[in-house]
Amino acid sequence: VSGSTRALTREAVWEALAEVPDPEIPVVSVVDLGLVHTVELDGERLRVELLPTFVGCPALELIRASVAERLAGMAPVVEVEMTFAVPWTSDRITAEGRRKLRESGFAPPGPAASGAARPLFATIGMRPTASCPWCGSADTTLENLFGPTLCRTVFWCNRCRQPFEQFKAI
Amino acid sequence: MSAQVLEAPSRSALAGLLLAMADDEFVLGYWDSEWTGIAPVLEEDVAFASLAQDEIGHAQALYQLLADLEGGDPDELAYGRAPEGYRHARLLDHPRTDWAFSVARRFLYDTADAARLDALAASAYQPLAGVVAKMRREEAYHLLHMHAWVERLANGGQEPRARLVAAMERLWPDALCVLDGIEGDELLAEAGVLAEPMAAVRRRWLAGLAPELARLGLPGPPAARAGACRGPGRSDDFRWLWEQFTMVRRSEPEAVW
Numbered sequence: 001v002s003g004s005t006r007a008l009t010r011e012a013v014w015e016a017l018a019e020v021p022d023p024e025i026p027v028v029s030v031v032d033l034g035l036v037h038t039v040e041l042d043g044e045r046l047r048v049e050l051l052p053t054f055v056g057c058p059a060l061e062l063i064r065a066s067v068a069e070r071l072a073g074m075a076p077v078v079e080v081e082m083t084f085a086v087p088w089t090s091d092r093i094t095a096e097g098r099r100k101l102r103e104s105g106f107a108p109p110g111p112a113a114s115g116a117a118r119p120l121f122a123t124i125g126m127r128p129t130a131s132c133p134w135c136g137s138a139d140t141t142l143e144n145l146f147g148p149t150l151c152r153t154v155f156w157c158n159r160c161r162q163p164f165e166q167f168k169a170i
Numbered sequence: 171m172s173a174q175v176l177e178a179p180s181r182s183a184l185a186g187l188l189l190a191m192a193d194d195e196f197v198l199g200y201w202d203s204e205w206t207g208i209a210p211v212l213e214e215d216v217a218f219a220s221l222a223q224d225e226i227g228h229a230q231a232l233y234q235l236l237a238d239l240e241g242g243d244p245d246e247l248a249y250g251r252a253p254e255g256y257r258h259a260r261l262l263d264h265p266r267t268d269w270a271f272s273v274a275r276r277f278l279y280d281t282a283d284a285a286r287l288d289a290l291a292a293s294a295y296q297p298l299a300g301v302v303a304k305m306r307r308e309e310a311y312h313l314l315h316m317h318a319w320v321e322r323l324a325n326g327g328q329e330p331r332a333r334l335v336a337a338m339e340r341l342w343p344d345a346l347c348v349l350d351g352i353e354g355d356e357l358l359a360e361a362g363v364l365a366e367p368m369a370a371v372r373r374r375w376l377a378g379l380a381p382e383l384a385r386l387g388l389p390g391p392p393a394a395r396a397g398a399c400r401g402p403g404r405s406d407d408f409r410w411l412w413e414q415f416t417m418v419r420r421s422e423p424e425a426v427w
Contacts (some may be wrong), residue, residue, distance in 0.1 A: 052304070054224070054227065054304075054308060055224070055227040055228050055230075055231050055301070055304050055305060055308065056223045056224050056225075056226055056227015056228065056230065057227070058223070083300075084231070084297070084300035084301050084303070084304055085300055086300075086303075087300070087303040087304045087307060088304070089307065112307070119284075119288050119378070120284035120285075120287055120288050120306055120309060120310060120313065121281065121284050121285065121288070121313070121378040121379075123310045123313060123314070124313050124314065124317050124382075125317075126310075126314060127314070143213065144213040144216060144217060145217065145311050145314060145315050146213075146216050146217040146219075146220035146221070146311075146315070147216065147220075148216070150220055150223060150224060150308075154213075168311070170307045170308065170310075170311075
């Protein structure tokens with residue numbers, strides 16, 4: 001009986017969350033992307049709040065369901081919800097997440113904080129920049145602000161002559 | 171601030187604001203999606219599909235806020251009304267027309283929407299402030315993109331420039347409606363839901379836009395708009411779009427998705 005009564009720890013929950021891949025870029029987990037806002041463990045109730053990367057991301061329900069499925073059974077009551085309590089920003093992607101993105105050919109996003117504080121109109125002349133994840137060159141050209149999913153931008157590397165995608169700084 | 175703190179008139183004004191913003195984003199998203207497959211270049215197919223997806227996502231979040239405030243079902247709000255029940259700005263009653271027209275419409279809308287989102291960034295109504303914080307980060311990309319296109323067409327030779335100028339002249343009176351037609355906006359400003367009344371947001375928008383229009387030699391706003399800004403009278407073009415985006419739901423209203 002002693003084994004089954006062992007208390008669930010927050011560490012065990014975070015370890016389980018780290019096993020849940022992002023459905024669109026499966027090399028990174030929901031923890032790598034910084035999607036986990038809170039983990040609350042209160043007696044029999046485990047509650048996890050997740051932050052949506054993009055408001056209209058079609059994978060949100062899939063992510064929520066995947067997390068709920070992975071945590072099911074870890075506590076008698078498991079709740080997984082999305083929240084807009086704080087905005088998810090690409091600055092939340094962990095160092096480990098950035099390494100994994102780069103290794104799979106995605107340029108990690110640059111700093112995102114600039115857009116939040118000043119008037120939106122003041123951002124109008126900004127252009128994203130990226131270093132090539134293949135050869136490291138900064139000699140790259142923005143091809144399209146919008147890529148195959150909402151969170152990606154398309155670049156061209158002028159040195160190794162390869163297209164690549166960047167996770168949007170947002 | 172929670173909804174309970176708001177006095178009844180402010181609460182009703184908040185509901186009106188949420189519906190107007192949600193309908194703006196929703197209808198624009200459907201017009202954007204009309205370009206999928208037929209945009210001038212492949213990159214624009216992808217870009218406009220992304221823009222459409224963002225806007226419909228924003229609408230979904232705003233309809234949800236309205237449902238949380240007033241009760242009801244977000245899908246019913248989005249798809250269950252007659253055309254006269256929508257409260258989007260008259261700017262969005264126009265069809266996509268040609269590329270310059272869609273670019274001009276989006277640029278005018280995105281810049282006006284940016285001024286509106288700035289005025290809501292520190293909203294005392296927390297649920298709205300949370301969604302707006304997220305929307306602002308996404309809308310920055312829309313602004314960049316449409317600004318790049320306006321610049322390209324304005325400096326792109328005789329025909330692109332002529333088409334862009336004609337579109338802006340036609341759209342300006344209706345563009346003023348994006349920051350108008352919200353009843354009780356002064357109450358919302360007093361309650362801290364909105365930083366300032368819509369007339370002040372509109373002035374800030376026009377002041378921000380003026381140097382850019384002057385730089386590119388593009389037409390500015392007329393002295394006044396004409397007519398009602400947010401319905402109930404609607405164009406045949408919007409009725410056609412409504413037929414399109416409600417088609418599946420009307421064919422099987424009881425279906426569970």
